[in-house]
Amino acid sequence: LSRHLVQHHRDKGRVDHDHKWSTFGVVMNTVQKDNYQALRITNSNSKAWNIKMLGEGSADAGGPFRDSISNLTEELYSKCLPLLIPTQNNKNSHGWHRDCYTIDPSSTRESHFEMYKFLGALMGMAFRSGTVIDLKFPPIIWKQLSGDTLTMDDLKGTDIYAVQAIQSLKENKSKFPKEEFEMGIDLTFTTQLSNGDTVPICEGGEDRPVCYEDVEEYCDLVLQTRFGECRRQINKIKEGFEAIFPVGLLGLLSWKEIETRVRGPDEIRTVPICEG
Known part of the structure; x- marks a missing residue:
């Protein structure tokens, strides 16, 4: 060498x-x-x-x-x-x-x-x-x-901002009525990986907006994607x-x-x- x-x-x-x-x-x-x-x-x-x-x-x-x-x-x-x-x-x-x-x-x-x-x-x-x-x-x-089994705390140990974004989204859903909530967000079914790349978390996710009733599904899919990003x-x-x-x-x-x-x-x- x-x-x-x-x-x-x-x-x-x-x-x-x-x-x-x-x-x-x-x-x-x-x-x-x-x-x-x-x-x-x-x-x-x-x-x-x-x-x-x-x-x-x-x-x-x-x-x-x-x-x-x-x-x-x-x-x-x-x-x-x-x-x-x-x-x-x-x-x-x-x-x-x-x-x-x-x-x-x-x-x-x-x-x-x-x-x-x-x-x-x-x-x-x-x-x-x-x-x-x-x-x-x-x-x-x-x-x-x-x-x-991986939990949200494990994602928090590598990307705390991603976890804070999930928590904030859930809190806002509980605080605001549907119309106000949807006026205040501009999200699609995508997430950012550890290397900064933005990827869809479901088929056609880049064109699918996150609506009031989608919050739980969106958060679950973000976690699944992040947990499996390096499988x-x-x-x-x-x-x-x-x-x-x-x-x-x-x-x-x-x-x-x-x-x-x-x-x-x-x-x-x-x-x-x-x-x-």
């Missing part, structure tokens, strides 16, 4: 859509043989791959392996990979989980799906071995791995995870336990080494 070449591409503003030059891509291409079986390590002292940093005189006794994990994780949060984007709460610095990133619903190339599968395999490796990978996902992502990408992540650890067993754990096994604990406990 040439980190100088990686930085050159990044300085040019390039995006590694085809996993060719980024640290993430180089590692992916190295370990994807045999459905990522090299990642089935069982402790954090093991290495899933050997890596040589070109021009840096490094021999991989463990340091370059750990560096490559840090580098590819940092790339996930940058614009050089097409997989993750800041949540709306992150972008607006408002609401819960402001440091989190979510899946880009517009990343739908075949090469993107293969990269999501590798991301899932990395998560499986971290879960299985204790090799920490600091993936800053909001609960709405972890809950889709554990199979938890295909999540399924690929699960597929990669399954190659390392059985996804079906994740239902025995809470989403928070899964997050902790992948990311490590939120707080590091310290104990005194002597009394007094």
Whole structure:
């Protein structure tokens, strides 16, 4: 791996859509043989791959392996990979989980799906071995791995303005008569996804106005659309995870336990080494 070449591409503003030059891509291409079986390590002292940093005189006794994990994780949060984007709460610095990133619903190339599968395999490796990978996902992502039912609070944890809009719409319906309500809104059956794209939430939704009697249906469809906006990408992540650890067993754990096994604990406990 040439980190100088990686930085050159990044300085040019390039995006590694085809996993060719980024640290993430180089590692992916190295370990994807045999459905990522090299990642089935069982402790954090093991290495899933050997890596040589070109021009840096490094021999991989463990340091370059750990560096490559840090580098590819940092790339996930940058614009050089097409997989993750800041949540709306992150972008607006408002609401819960402001440091989190979510899946880009517009990343739908075949090469993107293969990269999501590798991301899932990395998560499986971290879960299985204790090799920490600091993936800053909001609960709405972890809950889709554990199979938890999603609620409005989960959307609130990634896009509080979307939830406030739903709540405001319902409150206005209860406050105003039909004529006043419909004079005061100009909505169609569309919603905005995490990446800012506006999409219809039902067939012909872009041409269907939201009327007084449609409010509950509209709000339900918004939630369904937002909860499912990254379903295909999540399924690929699960597929990669399954190659390392059985996804079906994740239902025995809470989403928070899964997050902790992948990311490590939120707080590091310290104990005194002597009394007094």
